[in-house]
Amino acid sequence: MIAVGVGLYVVGIGYSVALSFTNSKLLPKFDTFVGLANYDRLWSTGRWLISVENIWLFGLLSIALNMLLGFLLAAFMDRRVRYEDTFRTILLYPYAMSLIVTGLVWQWMMDPGLGIQSAMQNWGFAGFSFAPLTNPDTAIFGVVIAGVWQGTGVTMAILLAGLRGIDEDIWKAARVDGIPTWRTYVFIALPMLRGALATAFVLQAVSVVRVYDLIVGLTGGGPGIATEMPAKFVIDHITNRVNVSLGMAAATMMLLPIILLIGINLFIDWRRKAVAMRAAT
Amino acid sequence: MTAVVAQDEFFAAAGPRPRRVSAARIGVYCFLIGAALFFALPLYVMVVTSLKDLGEIRLGNIFNWPAELTFEPWIAAWSSACTGRTCEGIRPGFFNSIKITVPSVILSIIIAAINGYALSFWRFRGANFFFGLLIFGAFVPYQVVIYPLIIFMREVGLFATLPGIIIVHTIFGMPILTLLYRNYFSSLPEELFKAARVDGAGFWAIFFRVVMPMAVPISIVAVILQVTGIWNDFLFGLVFAGRDNMPMTVQLNNIVATTTGTRAYNVNMSATILTAAVPLAVYFISGRWFVRGIAAGAVKG
Amino acid sequence: MAQVKINKLGVSFGALQVLSDLDIEIEGGEFVVLLGPSGCGKSTLLNAIAGLLDVSDGQIWIDGRNVTWEEPKDRGIGMVFQSYALYPRMTVEGNLSFGLKMARVPKAEIARRINAAAELLHIDKLMKRRPSELSGGQRQRVAIGRALVRDVRVYLFDEPLSNLDAALRTELRVELKRLHQELSNSTMIYVTHDQVEALTLADRIAVMHGGIIQQFDKPRNIYHRPGNLFVAGFVGSPKMNFLDGRIEERSGERAFVSDEVTQPLNGYAFAGNVRSGTPAKLGIRPEHVRIDPDQGMYDADVELVEPMGAETVVWCNAVGHTISLRLEGDVALEGQKRLRISFPGERLNLFDAASGVRL
Numbered sequence A: 001m002i003a004v005g006v007g008l009y010v011v012g013i014g015y016s017v018a019l020s021f022t023n024s025k026l027l028p029k030f031d032t033f034v035g036l037a038n039y040d041r042l043w044s045t046g047r048w049l050i051s052v053e054n055i056w057l058f059g060l061l062s063i064a065l066n067m068l069l070g071f072l073l074a075a076f077m078d079r080r081v082r083y084e085d086t087f088r089t090i091l092l093y094p095y096a097m098s099l100i101v102t103g104l105v106w107q108w109m110m111d112p113g114l115g116i117q118s119a120m121q122n123w124g125f126a127g128f129s130f131a132p133l134t135n136p137d138t139a140i141f142g143v144v145i146a147g148v149w150q151g152t153g154v155t156m157a158i159l160l161a162g163l164r165g166i167d168e169d170i171w172k173a174a175r176v177d178g179i180p181t182w183r184t185y186v187f188i189a190l191p192m193l194r195g196a197l198a199t200a201f202v203l204q205a206v207s208v209v210r211v212y213d214l215i216v217g218l219t220g221g222g223p224g225i226a227t228e229m230p231a232k233f234v235i236d237h238i239t240n241r242v243n244v245s246l247g248m249a250a251a252t253m254m255l256l257p258i259i260l261l262i263g264i265n266l267f268i269d270w271r272r273k274a275v276a277m278r279a280a281t
Numbered sequence B: 001m002t003a004v005v006a007q008d009e010f011f012a013a014a015g016p017r018p019r020r021v022s023a024a025r026i027g028v029y030c031f032l033i034g035a036a037l038f039f040a041l042p043l044y045v046m047v048v049t050s051l052k053d054l055g056e057i058r059l060g061n062i063f064n065w066p067a068e069l070t071f072e073p074w075i076a077a078w079s080s081a082c083t084g085r086t087c088e089g090i091r092p093g094f095f096n097s098i099k100i101t102v103p104s105v106i107l108s109i110i111i112a113a114i115n116g117y118a119l120s121f122w123r124f125r126g127a128n129f130f131f132g133l134l135i136f137g138a139f140v141p142y143q144v145v146i147y148p149l150i151i152f153m154r155e156v157g158l159f160a161t162l163p164g165i166i167i168v169h170t171i172f173g174m175p176i177l178t179l180l181y182r183n184y185f186s187s188l189p190e191e192l193f194k195a196a197r198v199d200g201a202g203f204w205a206i207f208f209r210v211v212m213p214m215a216v217p218i219s220i221v222a223v224i225l226q227v228t229g230i231w232n233d234f235l236f237g238l239v240f241a242g243r244d245n246m247p248m249t250v251q252l253n254n255i256v257a258t259t260t261g262t263r264a265y266n267v268n269m270s271a272t273i274l275t276a277a278v279p280l281a282v283y284f285i286s287g288r289w290f291v292r293g294i295a296a297g298a299v300k301g
Numbered sequence C: 001m002a003q004v005k006i007n008k009l010g011v012s013f014g015a016l017q018v019l020s021d022l023d024i025e026i027e028g029g030e031f032v033v034l035l036g037p038s039g040c041g042k043s044t045l046l047n048a049i050a051g052l053l054d055v056s057d058g059q060i061w062i063d064g065r066n067v068t069w070e071e072p073k074d075r076g077i078g079m080v081f082q083s084y085a086l087y088p089r090m091t092v093e094g095n096l097s098f099g100l101k102m103a104r105v106p107k108a109e110i111a112r113r114i115n116a117a118a119e120l121l122h123i124d125k126l127m128k129r130r131p132s133e134l135s136g137g138q139r140q141r142v143a144i145g146r147a148l149v150r151d152v153r154v155y156l157f158d159e160p161l162s163n164l165d166a167a168l169r170t171e172l173r174v175e176l177k178r179l180h181q182e183l184s185n186s187t188m189i190y191v192t193h194d195q196v197e198a199l200t201l202a203d204r205i206a207v208m209h210g211g212i213i214q215q216f217d218k219p220r221n222i223y224h225r226p227g228n229l230f231v232a233g234f235v236g237s238p239k240m241n242f243l244d245g246r247i248e249e250r251s252g253e254r255a256f257v258s259d260e261v262t263q264p265l266n267g268y269a270f271a272g273n274v275r276s277g278t279p280a281k282l283g284i285r286p287e288h289v290r291i292d293p294d295q296g297m298y299d300a301d302v303e304l305v306e307p308m309g310a311e312t313v314v315w316c317n318a319v320g321h322t323i324s325l326r327l328e329g330d331v332a333l334e335g336q337k338r339l340r341i342s343f344p345g346e347r348l349n350l351f352d353a354a355s356g357v358r359l
Ligand SMILES: Nc1ncnc2c1ncn2[C@@H]1O[C@H](COP(=O)(O)OP(=O)(O)O)[C@@H](O)[C@H]1O
Pocket: C013, C016, C018, C036, C037, C038, C039, C040, C041, C042, C043, C044, C045
């Protein structure tokens, strides 16, 4: 059963990759192989280029903000605060909601006429402006805000669990050594959280590569094509735009970062084992 | 001399350190409260917007508490909001989502539990390879496999049907759930399996009598993971469910995207809350289990 | 020489009062061991001295200074933990120097102290390694080194050897003793539940139970003149043999009397006056039970013989109790089913049955 399931995945991926070398439009056809022509076209398609640029910008910004904010929150939560459970519940609930919901809520909040902007202006901050989604240059930052809002709680929860796993004696030793608290977090705890950081990072990276619902709910890819993403590019090409082979070429490109990620992971694993071997001898 | 010491001792520090509220402490709380506000704000806005009438909404005071509470938007969202074609509200989507989620969760968990058990019971050659493929499967972008799956579903006549979408969810839940169970089962002491074998139990007897009773916690995690995951799914519902089985998320998007006449923001927000209600309820009820689910879902290899 | 003085110390965790009204005075340069079963509050006391937890009552003085409210780093202490608590992502050198860098000690001084500590602990070859690349014994040496470079007068150890295997434990125990001799003016306070460690290392042992110091005395007194029933029962292996009875005075001679025995007490040094008829417990260590075929007073039926190499422990049924005897390793008892034994008066321990206090 597992073999069948795994086989299905492999066959499916192979099928997709193979299709990307054909000129299929509406239906899959394997009679005409066109080599890398689809990839040529893909990389000269403006919409794809913007999608790729967007996912880099979105990925780097949202992951960086997410990890930074997540770590700060985890460290502060770790300081024996009162109402810790309440804080955690509030920080984490966005993750329980659909990305479509996230998109719609933030679309509403960032509405230029009726959202945060107008509320602040009505309160007397006449110059206040916050409507990133209306401007093609800033729309992607609106997506970043919504993404960070949705995913930071998870990073916080993972890192907090990691912090709680650190030996109590280490903190005591650091206090006896006279190391200031924030330095203990940065120079001692943070390096010990590598596993948790990697977990949180991978989780965010995967959701960045997959980002689709959030875009549909928040901007629909707009204004214009300012917030298009690769995942949306692929789906649009196989559903509406009847250019399956081009869509599959794009899908194959999306496979690359994941393969890269797994490669890095395997490398780290291999190195860790090598170090362990060295220690054992 | 002794008198001096005694006096010193008398006035010196003793007992608990006097508590001073340090600046750092205030900073910690300020930061946390600020963050909590940022995270809670959208939920608050959703709720207040859903309770206002359109006239009040047009004033543009998104943060204000409704001057006059109205539950009309909720009723409209549930039973009469239009999705372009029909005007039945989000209710059909709700029942579709239930029809999709319940069987998908049950099916995927049963299969994954057996898979995970088999993977850790028979440490066959190549098991590691399978394991690697599973991780790969858990991370692969759906877009890469979605098209072949459409073709396959069309071929077997399940495209745009309820069984079709259930199968799709089961397939896509498989890697992560199998990993979850495999990791859990491999963390059980091997002696347990050995002892059961010595007692004469076979593969299935061990599974039902020994392993599954111990797998209750991990199964709770799996249920949480799957219920929220499948309920919140948009892409598969959009592609595979077909018009008659559209899950709530798709229905919600359709309602919001429908721009006939004036935009009923309050109805939209009510529909949004209704859509988020089930996973939120799961979240609030399950509490710490939810966090465990995330950590488990994040695959530690 | 840094004296450590605890005055009426109280520590509680929420509603749980772990220590209350605890006094102890440790001389400068002394090696004091806090010995007691796990959960008795040893670590709590040590952490209070270190300043790692807030006390609810009393005072702590170190080196003539009242440090009750001071931060751990300002108390002039160094501490070594059971789990080593090394900073895992730093090299040995980093572990030793991090605290000093934080305190802005000049570079040359840091180097000097690290070299001194490394030489003393034989870890100079490990400086570039990470903790994960060290064995347990090496890790604990580094942890001790990290305390040493602080150049303080008081060192606190919380079960530093408990995570090591038996052979390493013995090795490091000897080294700790040597270390204390070399750093002759530093005070060491050492927590353990292992009585062998306590007896071998300590200048004085404080036996703790239930958050209370039961006895604070030299090891030989702890062992040979235990101050109460708890100390008598806790220290020594196999345990001291106990009999229930009472003290009776007959024609000026005092004796311990029970249903099975009448044990004359000449030779026993009473701590104070004891009324005739006082219910009491008599204790005698296994190695002090004498086999005496001619003048033995009691019959002992041999039940079990445990040869342990250097010694042999014999379990007998005598005077209505199971009594253990510790004999020479090469003693030959084959065939002997019954022994005659006696309890030499000067080796006995008597305790008040009600209060447990030594009589
Ligand atoms: N942080 C804490 N919170 C609550 N109770 C504690 C805490 N630390 C220790 N205790 C309790 O205090 C008692 C003494 O603990 P401890 O000093 O660690 O014992 P020992 O070191 O002698 O084994 C125990 O009953 C323990 O359960």
